[in-house]
Amino acid sequence: MTAPATTKPKSSLQPLRKRRTPLPFPLNLYQTAVGKKWVMAVTGVMLLGFVLFHMAGNLKLYIGAVQEEGVYHYDADIYGEWLRDLLVPLFPRTWFLWLLRFGLIGAFALHIHAMYSLTRMNQSSNKVYSSKRDWLAANFASRSMRYSGILVLAYLLFHLADLTWGWIPGYDWERGHVHENVIGSLSNPVVAAVYIAANVLLSIHIFHGAYSMFQSLGVSNPTYNRLRRQLATALAAIVLIGNVSFPVAVLTGVIDTDDRVEHSVEAEESAQS
Amino acid sequence: MLPEAKIPAGPMAEKWDNHKFDIKLVNPANKRKFKVIVVGTGLAGASASATLGELGYEVHAFTFHDSPRRAHSIAAQGGINAAKNYRNDGDSVHRLFYDTVKGGDYRSREANVHRLAQVSVDIIDQMAAQGVPFAREYGGLLDNRSFGGAQVSRTFYARGQTGQQLLLGAYQQMMRQVEVGKVTLHTNSEMLELVMKDGEACGIITRDLTTGEIAAHNAHAVVLCTGGYGNVFYLSTNAMACNVTAAWRAHRKGAYFANPCYTQIHPTCIPVSDEFQSKLTLMSESLRNDGRIWVPRSADESRSARDIPDAERYYYLEEKYPAFGNLVPRDVASRNAKTVVDQGLGVGPLKNGVYLDFSEAIGRDGKDTIEAKYGNLFQMYERITGEDPYTLPMRIYPATHYTMGGLWVDYNLMTSIPGLYACGEANFSDHGANRLGASALMQGLADGYFVIPYTIGDYLAPRLGDPLVSLDDPVFTDATKGVRDQINHFLSIGGTKSPDYFHRELGKLIWDYIGMARNQTGLEKAISEIRALREEFWKDVRVLGSNDTLNSSLEKAGRIADFFELGELMARDALDRRESCGGHFREESQTEENEALRDDINFAHVSAWEWHDPDTPQTKHAEELIFEEVKLTQRSYK
Amino acid sequence: MSGESLNLTLKVWRQDGAGAKGGFETYPAHQIPTDASFLEMLDVVNEQLIDAGKLPIEFPHDCREGICGTCGMMINGRAHGPEMGTATCQLHMRKFTDGDTIEIEPWRAAAFPVVRDLVVDRSPLDKIIEAGGYVSAPTGTAADANEMPIPKEVADSAMDAAACIGCGACVAACPNSAAQLFTSAKVWHLNSLPQGQPERFKRVEAMVETMEQFFGSCTNHGECTEACPKEIPQDFIAYLNRDYIKSKVKNRKLASQR
Ligand SMILES: Cc1cc2nc3c(=O)[nH]c(=O)nc-3n(C[C@H](O)[C@H](O)[C@H](O)COP(=O)(O)OP(=O)(O)OC[C@H]3O[C@@H](n4cnc5c(N)ncnc54)[C@H](O)[C@@H]3O)c2cc1C
Numbered sequence A: 001m002t003a004p005a006t007t008k009p010k011s012s013l014q015p016l017r018k019r020r021t022p023l024p025f026p027l028n029l030y031q032t033a034v035g036k037k038w039v040m041a042v043t044g045v046m047l048l049g050f051v052l053f054h055m056a057g058n059l060k061l062y063i064g065a066v067q068e069e070g071v072y073h074y075d076a077d078i079y080g081e082w083l084r085d086l087l088v089p090l091f092p093r094t095w096f097l098w099l100l101r102f103g104l105i106g107a108f109a110l111h112i113h114a115m116y117s118l119t120r121m122n123q124s125s126n127k128v129y130s131s132k133r134d135w136l137a138a139n140f141a142s143r144s145m146r147y148s149g150i151l152v153l154a155y156l157l158f159h160l161a162d163l164t165w166g167w168i169p170g171y172d173w174e175r176g177h178v179h180e181n182v183i184g185s186l187s188n189p190v191v192a193a194v195y196i197a198a199n200v201l202l203s204i205h206i207f208h209g210a211y212s213m214f215q216s217l218g219v220s221n222p223t224y225n226r227l228r229r230q231l232a233t234a235l236a237a238i239v240l241i242g243n244v245s246f247p248v249a250v251l252t253g254v255i256d257t258d259d260r261v262e263h264s265v266e267a268e269e270s271a272q273s
Numbered sequence B: 001m002l003p004e005a006k007i008p009a010g011p012m013a014e015k016w017d018n019h020k021f022d023i024k025l026v027n028p029a030n031k032r033k034f035k036v037i038v039v040g041t042g043l044a045g046a047s048a049s050a051t052l053g054e055l056g057y058e059v060h061a062f063t064f065h066d067s068p069r070r071a072h073s074i075a076a077q078g079g080i081n082a083a084k085n086y087r088n089d090g091d092s093v094h095r096l097f098y099d100t101v102k103g104g105d106y107r108s109r110e111a112n113v114h115r116l117a118q119v120s121v122d123i124i125d126q127m128a129a130q131g132v133p134f135a136r137e138y139g140g141l142l143d144n145r146s147f148g149g150a151q152v153s154r155t156f157y158a159r160g161q162t163g164q165q166l167l168l169g170a171y172q173q174m175m176r177q178v179e180v181g182k183v184t185l186h187t188n189s190e191m192l193e194l195v196m197k198d199g200e201a202c203g204i205i206t207r208d209l210t211t212g213e214i215a216a217h218n219a220h221a222v223v224l225c226t227g228g229y230g231n232v233f234y235l236s237t238n239a240m241a242c243n244v245t246a247a248w249r250a251h252r253k254g255a256y257f258a259n260p261c262y263t264q265i266h267p268t269c270i271p272v273s274d275e276f277q278s279k280l281t282l283m284s285e286s287l288r289n290d291g292r293i294w295v296p297r298s299a300d301e302s303r304s305a306r307d308i309p310d311a312e313r314y315y316y317l318e319e320k321y322p323a324f325g326n327l328v329p330r331d332v333a334s335r336n337a338k339t340v341v342d343q344g345l346g347v348g349p350l351k352n353g354v355y356l357d358f359s360e361a362i363g364r365d366g367k368d369t370i371e372a373k374y375g376n377l378f379q380m381y382e383r384i385t386g387e388d389p390y391t392l393p394m395r396i397y398p399a400t401h402y403t404m405g406g407l408w409v410d411y412n413l414m415t416s417i418p419g420l421y422a423c424g425e426a427n428f429s430d431h432g433a434n435r436l437g438a439s440a441l442m443q444g445l446a447d448g449y450f451v452i453p454y455t456i457g458d459y460l461a462p463r464l465g466d467p468l469v470s471l472d473d474p475v476f477t478d479a480t481k482g483v484r485d486q487i488n489h490f491l492s493i494g495g496t497k498s499p500d501y502f503h504r505e506l507g508k509l510i511w512d513y514i515g516m517a518r519n520q521t522g523l524e525k526a527i528s529e530i531r532a533l534r535e536e537f538w539k540d541v542r543v544l545g546s547n548d549t550l551n552s553s554l555e556k557a558g559r560i561a562d563f564f565e566l567g568e569l570m571a572r573d574a575l576d577r578r579e580s581c582g583g584h585f586r587e588e589s590q591t592e593e594n595e596a597l598r599d600d601i602n603f604a605h606v607s608a609w610e611w612h613d614p615d616t617p618q619t620k621h622a623e624e625l626i627f628e629e630v631k632l633t634q635r636s637y638k
Numbered sequence C: 001m002s003g004e005s006l007n008l009t010l011k012v013w014r015q016d017g018a019g020a021k022g023g024f025e026t027y028p029a030h031q032i033p034t035d036a037s038f039l040e041m042l043d044v045v046n047e048q049l050i051d052a053g054k055l056p057i058e059f060p061h062d063c064r065e066g067i068c069g070t071c072g073m074m075i076n077g078r079a080h081g082p083e084m085g086t087a088t089c090q091l092h093m094r095k096f097t098d099g100d101t102i103e104i105e106p107w108r109a110a111a112f113p114v115v116r117d118l119v120v121d122r123s124p125l126d127k128i129i130e131a132g133g134y135v136s137a138p139t140g141t142a143a144d145a146n147e148m149p150i151p152k153e154v155a156d157s158a159m160d161a162a163a164c165i166g167c168g169a170c171v172a173a174c175p176n177s178a179a180q181l182f183t184s185a186k187v188w189h190l191n192s193l194p195q196g197q198p199e200r201f202k203r204v205e206a207m208v209e210t211m212e213q214f215f216g217s218c219t220n221h222g223e224c225t226e227a228c229p230k231e232i233p234q235d236f237i238a239y240l241n242r243d244y245i246k247s248k249v250k251n252r253k254l255a256s257q258r
C-alpha cells in the first residue's frame, strides 16, 4: 500500500465571488458592498431631504388662496412658481430646478441600483432556515426594505403620471394648477387610498432607513447613539402624519378649492414655459 | 539511556546567553530549505509557527480544531506572569526563577526555569506590540494583579480572558505568515503517528477529521505543541477534545515520557451536578481572596446555608492554617476539601462540595464592590448552577486542571528522539511537581517565541542539503497502513458500549486512585483495574459509522486508547515516586501536620519512562536534578 | 440546584455531508436534569442513539465554557438559543420547560457548508483574519511594553471588541448572512489601538474585501448583536464602515492625520 503523497492542506473553501480589480477613485467606492451601502445612505439622505422638503411645500395646500396685488392665487401654486424661479438671476429660469431634478433622478437611480446589486449579493450569500426564526432585533421595517422601496418606486411613477404629467384620467389636470390638481386627483377615494398606502410604506421605509443610514455612513458616537432610533421614529412619524394628512384633508374637505382664484392667461403662459 | 540534558555551563544568569552564542545557526538564506512541522496551534504552537515562519523556515502547522484559534489556551482566565517589576515591589528575574522552582517543589530543572524567567519580560513586550489589549491603569500603563504563590504583583491580564487574548495575538501573527505563504495551515488534521527514519523524526501521519483522509507529511524536524493530558480524568477543566494522542504516539515511537504522575488539581471549580456531567468549570482562584471556605460541622446538616449559625460552621482552612487561612496553595486547599467531603461534611444535593461564602465580604465592602471585582464570575456561576452567589454561598470542589508531566526534553526542548521537539504543556520541563498560577501561558509563549526558534537551528544546521524522506519510503507507507489498520479495527469491533462510557469509567479510576491523594494499595489496584478496563475496551467498544466522514466516536476511540496506556503509566510513576511533592501526594509520605513530605535524597530526579510494548511496563530513567542556586526547604503554610 | 428533570422532544437536523440532502429527525429526550447543559442533553441523547445502534448526532463543541467559539446551533429559531449573551455550551436546560419541543438546526450561510449534522465549516472567518487581522510585529522587534501608554478607556474598548470568540453566530443570525459584526470586532480591536495605526487602512480594506468574497452585505438588522454570546455592539459595524470609506478616500501619506 502506498501512502497518499500529499503535503498540501485540503483545498479550503472557495470564495463565493471574486475580488474586483479596483477602478480609479471614486468609482472604486461603488465596487464593494460597504461602499455601495454608503452610496445608498448618501442617496437616502438626499431622498429623505427631498421628501421632507416636498412635504413642507405641500403643507401650503392648507393655506389655500392668498391675495397678491389684489389677485387671489393658491399658495401652493405660488410655491411651484417659486421653485421654477429659484436662483434666477444666476441661472436662467427652471435651470436650477432641473439641476435639482437631475440630482434627484441620479439619487433614485443609484439608490435603486445599489439596492438591486446588494439584494442579489445577499440572496446568494444566504441559506434559509427550515425552522421558524425567532427575530429579536430585525423588525418588519428592516426586513421589508426592498419591498417597501419598490412599492414606493411604483407609487412614485404613478404619482408623477398623476400630478406632474397629468396622464391619469378622472379630473382635468392643468399645468401649474397644483392646488386644483391635487384636489382633483385625491378626491377620488381610490387614488387617495393609494396615496395613503404608499405613504405608510414610505414611513416604514424611513423608520428603518433613517436609523440604518447612520450605521452605513459610519456616523456613530456612543454618547448620542441612542438618539438615532428616536430620530428615525420621529422622521417616519412626521412623514406619515404630514403626507397622509393630504388625501384625508382633501376627502374631508379641509383642503378645498377657492372661488376667489381665477387663472389669468399670463399665469397660464408663464407656467407653460 | 537518557540523552544529555545539554544544560549549558557557566553561572545561572549567563547560561542562556552563552548557549545562544554556542549553538549552531542556520544562515538566513538557507532557512527556507528546511521544512518544519508544528503540531498544535495553541500558544506554544502558534507562536512557534509564526516565529519560525518569520525566520524563513517552511512551516506546516497542524491542528485537529477547525480553526487554530480554538486551541485550549483560549480558556485560560487568570493571567500571565512576567518579571517586569513594573510595580517596583522587588520583583526580578531571579525572584520569578526562585518562586517557580520553589512552587514546583524543587522538582524542575533550574537552568530551564531561569531561562523562562529571563524571557518572560520579552513576552509581554511582544504581546503588547501584537495588539493584545492588556488591562491598563488610568495613566495608560499596564496593570498587574497578584496571583497565588507569589508575594509580588507580576501577573498581566486581559479581563478574565487572558488566554484568549494571548492566543488571538499569536494566532493573528501566525495567520500573517499564512498569508505570505511561509506557514501552511492544516486544520481539522489530527496527528495519529510520528514517522521516523534511522532513529530520527522525519514526518507525521494525519487524519482529516472531516473527510477521513489519511495523509503523510514529511519534514526535517517535528515540533509537538499539543497541550496537556488532563482529560485522562474525563472530568477536568480541559476542553472536551484535549488529548494525549500526539505525545503518546511519539512516546510509543521512543520519546521518553517524564513525570506523568504530576497533575494539578485546582481547588475552585464548580462541583459535579449529575452523572451526565461532561466537564468541570474553573472559577478563578482570585475568589479565595474574599470568600470564606466552610462546611457544616455536622454530617446530618439539612438546613440551608444561610440558616446555619456561625458556631455550627467549620471554617476548616482558617482553623488549620491560621497564617494563610483561605489562601493556602492550590494543593493544600484541594486536599483539605477532599478530606471534609470524605468525612461526609460535603454540601449540595450530592454532598460533593464545600461552601465559598461571600456574605462577610459583601457585608464589609458592600455588594457593589464585590460585584465590580467578581461580577462576571458570579454571573458565570449563576448561569451554570442556577443559584445566586450574592445570597447563597457558592459551592466549589477541586478538579483536574493542568498536567506538569509530559514528553521529556533537553535544554533545547528536543525529546529523546532526534529531530522531535516538544513545547508548551506537552513537555515536562519547567514547572516541576506543581505549576504556579499564570505560569503556563508564560511557558507556552516562551517556548514558542524565544526558545525553539533558536534551538532548532542547532539540530538543522548540520543537515543542510539533506533531502526530505520520500513519502513513498516504506517508513511512511508502513506508518500509514498502521493508522488505517487501527481505524478499521475500531470500526470492526462492533461492541456494545460507547467510547464515552469507557472514558468515564477510566476517569473514575484515575480520580479515585491517582487523584488528589495516592497510596500504594490504591495505585496497585489502579494498574490492574485500568488493564482490565482496557481489555474490555478493545473487545467491547462500539464505534458506529465510517471513516470517510466526520465521526466523533472514531476520534474519541483513538484518543481513549492512548489514555488507557497513559493512565497505567501515571499509576506506575506515582507508585514509583514514594514521596509527596507538589501535585503528587503520597499518603505514606506526609508530615505530622498532613503536609506533603518530600524525599530529596531518593527522589530529587526526573522520572523519564521508556516505552517497550503495550504489555511490557515502561522502564524508568532518572535524570538527577542538581540545585546550584536554590536551597531546598520544606514548605509550611501554618 | 433542583434535581428536577424534563421530558422533551427534539427535532434535530441530520445531514450526511455538504452534498447530501438533510432533514429533521425527531428524538425523545427523557429525564433530562435541569442542571444539565444543552450539550450534555445532546450527549445523553447520543448515548441512547449509540445504544440503539444509530449514528450519534454530530455537533460542534469543545471548551464548554463559552470561550473557544466551537459550539453553536440554531435553537428554536435563535442562534445559541434563548439565553442572551450565552454560547450554546453555557445554555442550561433550566431555560426550558417540561414538554417543550426543541428544533435544532446548523448555522446556515452559503459560506458555511454543512460538514455533517449540526457541524458547519467556518473557515472563511479565518480567511478574513488572514487578510489583515493582525499587527505586523515580528518576534523580537518589540520595544518595552510600557513605552506606549494607552488610555484605559481605549484599551477597554479594544478589549470589548477583542472579546469575539469567532463562533459565527452573527453570520448565522443575520438575514443576509453578513459577517460584519465579526469583521468589525477585529477591525475595531486593532484599529483603535496605537499599535494598529500603521496598517489601519490597509487592514480594513483587505479584511472587508475578503469578507465580501464570502458573505452578504449588512443592512443593519441588528440580529447579530442579539445572537452574539459576547454581546459585541453594533456600533463597531459603524466604525468599520467609517474606516473602510476613509481607506478609499484618504491619501495614505496623510494617514497620520486622524
Ligand atoms: C480552564 C483553564 C484555565 C487556565 N488558566 C491559566 C492561567 O490563568 N494562566 C496560565 O498561565 N495558565 C492557565 N491555564 C493553563 C494553560 O492554559 C495551558 O497550559 C496552556 O495554554 C497550554 O498551551 P499549549 O499551547 O501547550 O496547548 P493547547 O493550547 O492545549 O494547544 C494544543 C494544540 O494542539 C493541537 N493538537 C493536540 N493534539 C493534536 C493532534 N494529535 N494532532 C493535531 N493537533 C493536535 C490542538 O488542536 C491545539 O491546537 C489554564 C488552563 C485551563 C484548562
Ligand code: HEM
Pocket (backbone or CB within 6 Å): A037, A038, A040, A041, A042, A044, A045, A047, A048, A051, A111, A112, A115, A142, A145, A146, A148, A149, A150, A151, A152, A153, A205, A206, A208, A209, A210, A211, A212, A213, A214, A216, A217, C218, C219, C220
Ligand atoms: C423617497 C424615497 C426613498 C427614501 C427617502 C429612501 C430612504 C432610504 C434611506 C435613508 C435608507 C438607508 C440607507 C442606508 O442605511 O444605507 C434607505 C435604504 C434602502 N432603500 Fe430607500 N429610500 C427611498 C426609496 C427607495 C426605493 C425607491 C427603493 C427601491 C426600489 C429603496 C430601497 C432601499 C433599500 C433596499 C434600502 C436598504 C435597506 C437597509 O439598509 O436596510 N428605497 N432608503
Ligand code: HEM
Pocket (backbone or CB within 6 Å): A051, A054, A058, A080, A101, A152, A156, A159, A160, A163, A164, A176, A178, A181, A182, A195, A199, A202, A243, A244, A246, A247
Ligand atoms: C400625499 C402626499 C403628496 C402630495 C400631495 C404630493 C403632491 C405633489 C404635487 C402636487 C406635485 C407636482 C408639483 C408640480 O408640478 O410643481 C408633486 C411632484 C412630485 N412629487 Fe409629490 N406629493 C406627495 C408625495 C410624494 C412622495 C411621497 C414622493 C416621493 C417618493 C413624491 C415625489 C414627487 C416628485 C419626484 C415630484 C416631481 C417633482 C418635480 O417635478 O420636480 N411626492 N407632488
Ligand code: SF4
Pocket (backbone or CB within 6 Å): C163, C164, C165, C166, C167, C168, C169, C170, C171, C181, C182, C185, C224, C227, C228, C229, C230, C231, C232
Ligand atoms: S461577533 Fe459575536 S457572534 Fe460573531 S463570531 Fe464574534 S462572538 Fe460570535
Ligand code: F3S
Pocket (backbone or CB within 6 Å): C173, C174, C175, C176, C177, C178, C179, C180, C181, C217, C218, C219, C220, C221, C222, C223, C224, C225, C234, C237
Ligand atoms: S444582523 Fe446582519 S444586517 Fe448587519 S447589523 Fe447584523 S450583520
Ligand code: FES
Pocket (backbone or CB within 6 Å): C060, C061, C062, C063, C064, C065, C066, C067, C068, C069, C070, C071, C072, C087, C088, C089, C090, C165
Ligand atoms: S464549546 Fe467552546 S464556546 Fe461553546
